[in-house]
Structures are given as C-alpha cells and as structure tokens.
Amino acid sequence: MKSDTRAKAAYRSVPVIEKSPTGIVGLDEITYGGLPKGRPTLLCGSAGCGKTLFSMTFLYNGAVKYGEPGVFIAFEERPEELIKNVGSLRYDVQTLMDEKKLAIDYVHIDPNQIDESGEYDLEGLFIRLGFAIDSVGAKRVVIDTVETLFGGLKNQLVLRSELRRLFNWLKEKGVTAIITGERGDGSLTRYGLEEYVADCVILLDNRVEDQLSTRRLRLVKYRGSAHGTNEYPFIIDEQGITVMPITSSGLAHDASTERVSSGIADLDAMLGGNGYFKGSSILVSGMPGSGKSTAAAHFANSICASGKRCIYFAMEESPQQIIRNMRAVGIDLKKWVDKKLLKFSARRPNLYGLETHLAAMHRDVSDFDPAGVVVDPMSSLMGAGLAGDVHSMILRLVDFLKTRGITALFTNLGLGSAETTTTQMQVSSLMDTWLLLYNRESNGEHNRQLYVLKSRGMAHSNQIREFILSSDGIKLREAYIGPEGVLTGSARLAQEAKDRAAQLTRQQEIERRSREVERKRREITGQIADLQAQLANEEHLREQVVEFEDRFAADRIAMGLSRQAQTANSDAISARKAPKARSEKK
Amino acid sequence: MTDQDGYNLRLYVAGQTPKSIAAIANLKKLCDQHLNGRYEIEIIDLMKNPALAQRHQIIAIPTLIRQLPEPLKRIIGDLSNPEKVLVGLDIQPT
Numbered sequence: 283m284k285s286d287t288r289a290k291a292a293y294r295s296v297p298v299i300e301k302s303p304t305g306i307v308g309l310d311e312i313t314y315g316g317l318p319k320g321r322p323t324l325l326c327g328s329a330g331c332g333k334t335l336f337s338m339t340f341l342y343n344g345a346v347k348y349g350e351p352g353v354f355i356a357f358e359e360r361p362e363e364l365i366k367n368v369g370s371l372r373y374d375v376q377t378l379m380d381e382k383k384l385a386i387d388y389v390h391i392d393p394n395q396i397d398e399s400g401e402y403d404l405e406g407l408f409i410r411l412g413f414a415i416d417s418v419g420a421k422r423v424v425i426d427t428v429e430t431l432f433g434g435l436k437n438q439l440v441l442r443s444e445l446r447r448l449f450n451w452l453k454e455k456g457v458t459a460i461i462t463g464e465r466g467d468g469s470l471t472r473y474g475l476e477e478y479v480a481d482c483v484i485l486l487d488n489r490v491e492d493q494l495s496t497r498r499l500r501l502v503k504y505r506g507s508a509h510g511t512n513e514y515p516f517i518i519d520e521q522g523i524t525v526m527p528i529t530s531s532g533l534a535h536d537a538s539t540e541r542v543s544s545g546i547a548d549l550d551a552m553l554g555g556n557g558y559f560k561g562s563s564i565l566v567s568g569m570p571g572s573g574k575s576t577a578a579a580h581f582a583n584s585i586c587a588s589g590k591r592c593i594y595f596a597m598e599e600s601p602q603q604i605i606r607n608m609r610a611v612g613i614d615l616k617k618w619v620d621k622k623l624l625k626f627s628a629r630r631p632n633l634y635g636l637e638t639h640l641a642a643m644h645r646d647v648s649d650f651d652p653a654g655v656v657v658d659p660m661s662s663l664m665g666a667g668l669a670g671d672v673h674s675m676i677l678r679l680v681d682f683l684k685t686r687g688i689t690a691l692f693t694n695l696g697l698g699s700a701e702t703t704t705t706q707m708q709v710s711s712l713m714d715t716w717l718l719l720y721n722r723e724s725n726g727e728h729n730r731q732l733y734v735l736k737s738r739g740m741a742h743s744n745q746i747r748e749f750i751l752s753s754d755g756i757k758l759r760e761a762y763i764g765p766e767g768v769l770t771g772s773a774r775l776a777q778e779a780k781d782r783a784a785q786l787t788r789q790q791e792i793e794r795r796s797r798e799v800e801r802k803r804r805e806i807t808g809q810i811a812d813l814q815a816q817l818a819n820e821e822h823l824r825e826q827v828v829e830f831e832d833r834f835a836a837d838r839i840a841m842g843l844s845r846q847a848q849t850a851n852s853d854a855i856s857a858r859k860a861p862k863a864r865s866e867k868k
Numbered sequence: 869m870t871d872q873d874g875y876n877l878r879l880y881v882a883g884q885t886p887k888s889i890a891a892i893a894n895l896k897k898l899c900d901q902h903l904n905g906r907y908e909i910e911i912i913d914l915m916k917n918p919a920l921a922q923r924h925q926i927i928a929i930p931t932l933i934r935q936l937p938e939p940l941k942r943i944i945g946d947l948s949n950p951e952k953v954l955v956g957l958d959i960q961p962t
Contacts, residue, residue, distance in 0.1 A: 390925050395941065397956035400894070400948035405882040405929035406914060406921050413918040435928070435944075 299506045302350070302422070302458040305343025306336075307645070308525030312501060312510035317482055322452050322459040324479035326471045327486030332497060332518050333462040334359070335368060336486065337424040339523050340460055342373045345383040350421035350458075353414040354386045357430035361386040371522050385414045391434030398436055404444040408451060415457065423452060423459040432473050449478045470502065481505045487513070496635035499525055515637035517645070526641035536561070537739075542654065542689045545584030546577070548758030549717075552734055552743035557584075558715055559739060560653075561687040563680050565660075565710060567694035568719030573730055573751055574693035575599070577717065578656045579608040579615060580756060581691045586618035590653035593625045593646055597662040601626035612754035625650050631662045636675045639663065643679060647688065655683055660692040660709070673709060680712050714738045719749075722770060729770035732758065748774065875899070875907040875957070876936035882929045883915040887946045891930035894947035902959050934958075 301315035310316050317323045317340070327333050341352035356364055364386060365375045378384040387410055415423065428445065435441050452459045461479055463471035470476045476483055483502040488495055498513045516525040541556035544564075550557040558564055564581075566574050578594075585592040594615075596604060604626070605615045618624035627646050629639065647655065657679075663672050676692075683690045692713070710716060715737040721728040733746045747758040748770045762769035762777050769777050879895055881888035892911060899907045914921045914929070924933070928944040934957050943956040953959075 387922050389927060391927065397941070397943045397952060398945050399943050399952040399956065400890075400945035401887055402928040402930060402945040403887065404927055405885075406880065406926035406931060407928075409882060409914045409918045409929075410921040410926070413921065431927075 301507075302344070303348060304340050305347050306339055306523050306525060307648075308514065308516065309499070309523075312514060312525065313482075313504060314508055317458055317460070318504070318507070319458050320453065320456040321481040322449050322461050322479045323482040323484060324463055324471070324476055325460050325484050325486065326463040326465055326475070328465040328488065331486040331488040332516075332523070333486060334364070334426055335371065335518055336523060337426055337460045337462060338364070338368045338373065338375070339371070341384060341422055341424055342368070342375070342378070344422045344458075345378050351383045351418040352385075352422035352424065353411070353418065353420040353457075354384065355411060355414070355423070355425045356386060356388045357391070357425075357427055359426075360388050364388075370520070371518075372520065382418050385418045385420065387411075387414045389430075391430055393434045396434060401440070402437075403440065404431075404448070407444075408448070412455075415455065421457055423457045425459065425461045427462040427464060429464055429471070429473050429475065445475070446478050482507075491635065494632065494635040496637040498637070515635075515641045517638055517641045519642075521645075524641060524645045526637075526644050536687065538687060543584045543588075544577075545580030545582075545587075546756045546758065548747070548749075549577075549732070549756070552745070552747070552758070553715070553737055554740040554742055558689055558737075560689055561684055562689060562714035562738070563684070563712060564689070564691045564715040564717065565694055565713040566691060566717045566719065567696050569696060569721055572719035572721050573732075573749065573756065574695070574719060575604070575658055576608070576611055576613075576751060576756055577719070578658045578691055578693050579604070579611075579613050581654065582624060582656050583608075583613045583615065583618070585652075585654035585689075586615075586621070586623040588653075589623070591623050591625070591650055592618070592654040592656065593627055593650055593652045594656045594658065595643060595646075596626055596628040596658055597631050598659060599628070601628055610753070611751050611756070625652070631664075636663065636671050640675050640679060644682060647683070647686070652688060655688050655690040656693075657690065658693045659695045661695040676709050677712060680709075724770060725773050727771040731770065874936065875903055875934065875959075876910075877907060877957075878910045878912060878924075878933045878935055880912050880914055880921075880924070880926050880929065880931045880933070883913065885929075888930055890946040890948065891932070894950070894953075895932065898947065898950055898953055902954065932957075 300319040301313070301317065302319040303310050303316035304313075325333055325336060338354065341354055344350040344352050354364070359367065368375055375384060375386070379386065389407070389410070411423070414420065428448075431441055431445075432438070449461070461475060463473070463475040465485075466472035466474075470483065470485065480503075482504045485500045485502050487498045487500070489498065497516050497518065499516050500513045501509045501511065514525050516523060538560040540560040541558065542560050543550055543557040544553065566577050568574050582592045582594055594601075594604070599607075601619070605619070608615050615624055619626065625646070627643070629642065631639070633639075643657075660676065663675065680690065692709075694709075713736075716735040717732060718735045719730065719732050722731055730749050730751070731746050732749045733744075734742045736742075745760075747760070750757045750759060759774070762774050877895070877899070879891060881891065895909060899909065912920055914926065920926070930944070930946060932943040932947065932953075934941040934943075941956060941958065943953055947953050
C-alpha cells in the first residue's frame with residue numbers, strides 16, 4: 283500500500299507533456315488531451331482532405347473555447363476566401379478578427395515576380411509571424427501550407443535551413459502550431475517536412491472505395507504521449523469536424539435485467555411478459571411488406587411514451603413518409619418529434635461510406651443521448667460496403683450502443699427465407715432477440731406471421747402468431763393449427779366461425795340440460811313434499827291411537843279403584859286382559 | 869531625368885545584418901553605375917516597422933522592389949550578382 287502511493291507520487295513528479303485541446307470531438311480522446319502544447323504538429327494529407335478546415339477548427343476552438351488567440355498564416359487562400367470557406371462550418375472568423383482573437387496573414391508568393399540574386403533568408407516571414415502573434419497575443423499558430431515556398435523560391439538549401447529555423451523559432455515562442463503539408467508519393471509530405479516537425483504527425487486521408495469516400499485520420503506519431511494508433515473515420519459537416527474513435531470491440535458492457543416494452547402488448551407477452559431487455563439488440567427480419575417498420579415504429583413509440591429519447595435512423599424512407607405511414611396504423615410519431623423525444627436521422631445508404639455512416643450515427647447518439655435506437659433497415663447498408671465491412675460496422679455499432687445501455691432495434695429486409703439473408707451479414711449472432719416476420723401464402727391470400735426465433739435470457743413463446751396491422755397498431759392473434767398447418771387470414775376466420783357455431787351448440791346443450799335438471803329437481807321436490815305429508819299424516823294417526831290406548835288403560839285403573847274389591851288375582855287378570863282389549867280395538 | 873523613366877526602388881531589410889548591409893551597398897553601387905541619378909532608393913527596416921512586412925508581402929530578406937516604372941518587380945537576396953539585378957530590374961547597362 284505504502285509503496286503503491288510512493289510509486290504514484292514518483293510518477294506524478296515525472297514531467298509529462300502538456301496538451302493543448304483541439305476541441306474537435308474525438309481527436310482529444312485519441313490524443314489523450316490534444317496536441318502537444320508549445321510544439322509544432324504536422325498535419326498532412328492529400329488535396330481536399332480537410333487540412334485547412336481542421337487547422338481552422340483548432341484555432342477557432344482555441345479562441346472561442348479555451349481563451350487562446352491564434353494566428354493563421356495562409357499561403358494558399360486569401361483571408362476573405364478563407365473566412366467564407368469556414369463560414370460553412372458556422373465559424374464566425376470575421377468577428378474573432380475584429381475582437382483581436384484571431385489574425386490571418388495571407389502570404390502571397392508569385393514565382394514569376396521574384397528574381398533571386400545573392401544570399402537571402404526568410405526573416406521577413408519571421409517578422410510577419412512575430413508581428414501577427416504579438417498583435418493578438420497568440421498561443422496557437424497555423425501555417426497552411428508552408429510548402430508553397432518550395433514553388434516560389436529557388437534556393438532549396440536556404441529554404442530548408444530556414445524551415446528548420448522556423449520550427450525551432452515556433453518552439454521558442456511557445457506557441458502550439460499546426461503546420462500543414464501536402465501528401466507526397468511514398469512519403470508523408472512532398473518536401474519531407476516530417477524531418478523538421480518530429481513531435482506529432484497527423485495524417486488525414488480521403489479514400490474512395492466503391493465510389494464512396496471516407497475521411498480517415500491517423501496519428502502517425504506523437505512523441506512523449508500515448509495515443510490511439512488506428513485509423514479513425516471523421517466527418518466534416520455543418521457541425522464541424524468529428525473524429526470517431528470507434529474501433530473498440532469491448533465485451534464489457536453491463537447486462538441489465540430491466541425491460542423495455544416492444545410497444546406491442548401481445549409481443550411483450552410472448553417475450554416473457556415484459557418485452558426486450560434494456561440495452562439489448564433486437565433484429566426484426568422479414569420480407570418486404572411484412573411489417574418491420576411498423577414493429578420498429580411501435581418500439582420507438584413506446585420508448586418516447588415512457589418519456590425517454592429515441593433516434594430513428596431511416597435509410598429508405600423520409601421522416602415525413604414514415605410519420606404519415608405510421609399514422610395509418612394509429613402511431614403518432616409526429617407528437618414525439620415535436621416534443622423532441624424522437625429524432626429522425628434520414629440518410630441514404632449510398633450517401634457516403636460505411637465508416638462515415640457509423641461516425642454520423644455515433645455522433646447523433648452522443649449528441650442526443652437516446653434510450654432507444656432504430657435502424658431501418660439495416661440491410662440497406664449492404665449497398666454502402668462489402669459484406670465483411672458491413673458486419674464489422676454493425677458489430678461496432680452494436681458494441682457502442684450496448685456500452686451505452688441503449689436498446690437498439692434493427693430491421694433487416696430479406697427476400698428469400700429469413701435465415702439465409704441474415705446470415706449474409708452474419709449479424710444474427712450479435713443480436714439478443716430475433717423476431718421473424720413473414721408473409722405466408724395460403725388459400726389465395728398473404729397473411730403476416732410473427733415468431734420469436736430467439737431471445738436470450740428470457741422465457742419466450744414458441745408460437746407462430748398471426749399479426750394484424752389494425753388502425754391501432756399491431757395485434758397478435760393466437761395461431762390456429764389446422765390439419766394443413768397454421769390457419770391464417772380468412773381460413774382462420776372460417777375456423778373461428780366454425781368454433782363459434784360449435785360453441786353455441788354446446789352452450790345451448792348446456793342450457794337445455796340445466797333446464798331439464800331444474801324441472802326434475804322441482805318434480806322430485808314436489809314428490810318429497812307429498813311423501814313427507816303422507817308420513818306426517820301416518821305419524822299423526824299413530825299418535826292418536828297411542829293416546830286413545832293410554833286413556834283407556836287409565837280409565838280401567840280408575841274403574842278398578844272405584845270398585846275397591848279387587849284381589850291380587852283379579853289385578854293379574856286385568857293386566858292379562860288389557861293387551862287383548864287393545865288388539866280387539868285394532 | 870523625368871518621373872516616367874525614373875526608378876523608384878524600395879529595399880526591405882531587417883536590422884543591421886551582414887546581408888542587409890551588403891544589399892544596401894550593392895544596390896547603391898549598381899544604381900550609381902547604371903542609373904545615373906535617375907533613381908530613388910527607400911530603405912525600410914522591418915525590425916522597426918514590422919507591420920509593413922505583411923502589407924507589402926515581404927517574406928525574404930533582403931527584398932528589393934521596383935515600384936516604378938511599372939510593372940512591379942521583386943528581387944530577393946543581397947544583390948551580389950549585378951547582372952541578375954540588372955536583368956531583374958530591367959535596366960539597360962550603360
């Protein structure tokens with residue numbers, strides 16, 4: 283314990299590189315804090331891969347978020363062009379310049395105008411840079427792109443030694459600098475700038491595969507700091523630059539026992555009564571028109587109804603179209619959109635490459651922080667890349683959503699049997715719950731059916747249910763198993779009618795029987811009453827006779843007593859005669 | 869001498885560096901030899917007036933700019949090669 287704290291203290295005393303945050307989402311994560319403070323960083327890449335926007339973002343964020351003014355030395359674009367270009371990212375550079383938080387110096391070199399005679403140096407550039415830095419008190423500097431000098435000046439020896447001096451000078455000034463460089467053949471930069479800038483090198487790349495381009499970023503080196511080494515996709519859009527550190531395939535996400543309703547009461551019942559697990563991934567696969575989107579809309583609706591947020595990634599339909607269609611089955615999604623609980627993010631799959639799709643989804647999810655996500659349909663992403671890539675992308679998306687505890691529902695379109703189409707992407711194993719929807723043809727009709735192919739960690743129904751799209755959503759019907767399989771549609775209705783008739787007959791039989799029994803009961807009760815009355819009568823008669831006999835005996839005793847002449851004999855005789863008299867009476 | 873064919877030259881230097889001093893000396897010598905009083909030289913020390921570096925698009929030091937006659941011409945270096953300077957300034961050697 284003691285040695286542990288000592289080690290920690292020793293560790294803390296070791297000087298570590300200070301970092302200057304770029305404010306670019308994702309980049310500060312993979313660099314563990316930003317670019318090396320007070321040192322130059324080389325940003326290289328081929329034309330059009332976003333070097334200028336990248337470096338301007340660095341300056342803009344520095345001035346706006348971190349209170350570090352900046353200087354932009356532009357060799358290629360005039361200030362007014364530059365301001366307009368970055369205006370597309372909603373960067374108000376002009377205001378920053380007016381507030382003396384940013385300075386732009388445009389260095390114009392026209393090789394046709396310049397003759398060389400004798401020795402020279404680039405002190406003029408240093409003076410300009412120094413002047414610009416002092417004018418705003420800059421902590422950040424961008425030089426974009428210094429290589430233009432190579433085209434303008436003939437004396438390469440002077441140029442190289444001056445560049446070396448420039449980078450040292452920047453270090454001495456203590457400014458955090460980005461030097462951009464054009465990508466060369468087989469080397470990072472055309473003129474070997476990486477020789478001079480050795481602290482941090484970032485490579486931007488814009489690759490086109492299958493006519494779709496994906497921007498990627500890689501930290502080639504970062505001296506004195508740990509850093510992510512992979513290629514990270516990044517996007518440039520109206521929200522600026524976002525780098526996506528999405529390569530983690532961790533399996534450390536929590537497994538929640540909380541449940542999330544599917545939005546379909548009958549389906550919840552099939553899934554052990556409570557719906558999906560929170561944070562699980564659900565695959566809804568089926569043929570066209572089998573009701574996948576409706577199932578997805580139910581899910582989104584139920585998330586929003588519980589007061590949580592949901593993102594609906596629509597790949598094939600526009601949000602308005604989805605809202606209209608779902609209204610027809612009684613789901614009002616518009617209401618949730620208005621309440622800002624539901625966000626539609628509609629992008630055509632072939633709009634850009636898979637990585638960019640993933641990056642965009644990543645950012646949407648990070649920004650909106652939803653409890654549920656719908657990707658409808660996932661299968662259309664097949665059009666945006668190769669099967670292996672799609673699988674890898676879905677894997678990372680699932681992992682990402684799981685680590686955030688987001689319940690995700692993916693729909694998947696299959697033309698053949700559901701099993702074969704889904705294994706194309708081999709995503710079924712990533713999914714926790716798999717619902718199969720299909721249209722089965724029987725008796726000249728197509729009827730929708732649903733069953734839960736798998737659902738990890740819960741007891742789920744094994745039944746195939748018919749499901750009906752009614753004006754208030756999906757209803758699942760108990761399946762009828764007939765001699766020729768499951769009965770659906772009108773066959774089921776016929777069966778139901780038959781059942782109703784049979785039930786009616788049974789009901790009537792029961793009622794008839796009950797009446798019969800009632801009648802018998804009354805009859806027998808009557809008979810019982812009769813017999814009881816008879817019995818009572820008999821009883822009564824017997825009592826009368828007994829009474830008479832008693833009185834007779836008493837009379838005889840009274841008579842004997844009155845004669846007073848009775849012997850013991852005569853007593854005995856009279857006792858013997860008495861029963862005789864009684865029997866005579868009968 | 870008229871204003872039309874007169875030379876208006878500006879030499880940008882940065883402090884009293886050997887290159888700057890050499891450039892000034894070389895320029896004066898050259899003008900005296902070939903321009904015969906038809907010239908004006910303005911020496912601008914950017915160390916004293918750094919804002920001018922940006923305004924006049926100066927990168928290299930020393931830089932000589934021919935303001936007049938038009939068009940504008942630039943020669944960088946300490947002007948140690950007189951032939952090149954003469955060609956650069958479009959001066960017919962006398």
